[in-house]
Amino acid sequence: xxxxxxxxxxxxxxxxxxxxxxxxxxxxxxxxxxxxxxxxxxxxxxxxxxxxxxxxxxxxxxxxxxxxxxxxxxxxxxxxxxxxxxxxxxxxxxxxxxxxxxxxxxxxxxxxxxxxxxxxxxxxxxxxxxxxxxxxxxxxxxxxxxxxxxxxxxxxxxxxxxxxxxxxxxxxxxxxxxxxxxxxxxxxxxxxxxxxxxxxxxxxx
Ligand SMILES: [Zn+2]
Numbered sequence: 001x002x003x004x005x006x007x008x009x010x011x012x013x014x015x016x017x018x019x020x021x022x023x024x025x026x027x028x029x030x031x032x033x034x035x036x037x038x039x040x041x042x043x044x045x046x047x048x049x050x051x052x053x054x055x056x057x058x059x060x061x062x063x064x065x066x067x068x069x070x071x072x073x074x075x076x077x078x079x080x081x082x083x084x085x086x087x088x089x090x091x092x093x094x095x096x097x098x099x100x101x102x103x104x105x106x107x108x109x110x111x112x113x114x115x116x117x118x119x120x121x122x123x124x125x126x127x128x129x130x131x132x133x134x135x136x137x138x139x140x141x142x143x144x145x146x147x148x149x150x151x152x153x154x155x156x157x158x159x160x161x162x163x164x165x166x167x168x169x170x171x172x173x174x175x176x177x178x179x180x181x182x183x184x185x186x187x188x189x190x191x192x193x194x195x196x197x198x199x200x201x202x203x204x205x
Pocket of ligand 1: 027028077096097098171172
């Protein structure tokens with residue numbers, strides 16, 4: 001049986017839009033099927049009112065296999081989803097949002113990794129350590145999206161991150177998981193962590 005994950009993507013996008021994390025058609029969500037292809041939000045569609053027509057199904061090389069609306073193109077950032085699916089064969093969903101918090105914390109470091117606070121919430125991202133020292137990878141927001149994707153692929157094949165999340169500086173956060181439901185939780189968790197980091201800065205100022 002082939003399960004269509006588009007309903008999960010639609011409800012996640014509606015929620016993220018209401019949170020202000022996918023305004024002005026920003027962000028993109030995808031879910032991979034058992035044949036390796038994945039549904040991804042079509043480019044330029046308002047994320048607060050998606051329907052099952054607002055998706056394009058592509059293969060792992062980015063070739064379009066199916067589009068309910070012939071006028072729609074896959075998200076301009078599809079190539080980043082391809083890089084994530086290629087790096088992590090078990091991953092079934094990849095969510096990317098443009099939140100204010102993600103953009104602010106991406107500037108809390110000039111390096112290529114953001115040290116995360118040792119919060120209990122890290123357990124939700126798979127970190128079961130006392131006083132964990134965990135960095136979230138940070139990438140440069142190149143104008144050419146394919147360049148970002150190449151840098152993600154190169155770095156992760158060499159050294160996979162401890163958390164299933166990455167930041168693109170001044171752009172947004174991307175998470176990946178073994179199901180759309182887990183990817184949804186990961187977005188909520190990283191956003192909580194980002195809000196905490198911003199609150200710490202305000203308290204210490
Ligand atoms: Zn983006």
